[in-house]
Amino acid sequence: MLDGRLEIDNNRSERAIKPFVIGRKNWLFANTPRGAKASAVIYSVVETAKAKGLNPLVYLTYLFETLPNLANPHDHHDLDRLLPWSDTLPLICRVFNKKHE
Numbered sequence: 001m002l003d004g005r006l007e008i009d010n011n012r013s014e015r016a017i018k019p020f021v022i023g024r025k026n027w028l029f030a031n032t033p034r035g036a037k038a039s040a041v042i043y044s045v046v047e048t049a050k051a052k053g054l055n056p057l058v059y060l061t062y063l064f065e066t067l068p069n070l071a072n073p074h075d076h077h078d079l080d081r082l083l084p085w086s087d088t089l090p091l092i093c094r095v096f097n098k099k100h101e
Contacts, residue, residue, distance in 0.1 A: 016047045045084070052084040059084065059093045 045063075046056045063082060070078050081088045 012051075016051065049084045053095055054084055054089070054093050055095045059089070062090065062093055 046060070049056045049059045066082060067073065072078065080086060
């Protein structure tokens with residue numbers, strides 16, 4: 001590998017999925033394809049929020065309060081501003097600790 005931006009191992013991704021592997025029997029309630037898809041979407045949003053230094057509970061609360069009030073929920077520009085990597089998210093969503101500073 002010649003790209004210095006890539007990590008040499010996948011420990012971060014393994015740590016991110018560990019809670020789901022440990023709790024896999026708890027996920028049996030997702031016994032339909034729609035339930036499994038909904039679970040996958042929310043887990044993906046939560047783990048991406050954590051990886052981007054956001055407090056998942058505060059971030060999800062912000063999303064649940066903001067999404068219903070969008071003028072056009074299909075406007076990609078408005079939705080992009082709500083994604084975990086957006087610089088326009090309120091500071092309250094951010095977790096400030098040594099890992100994410």
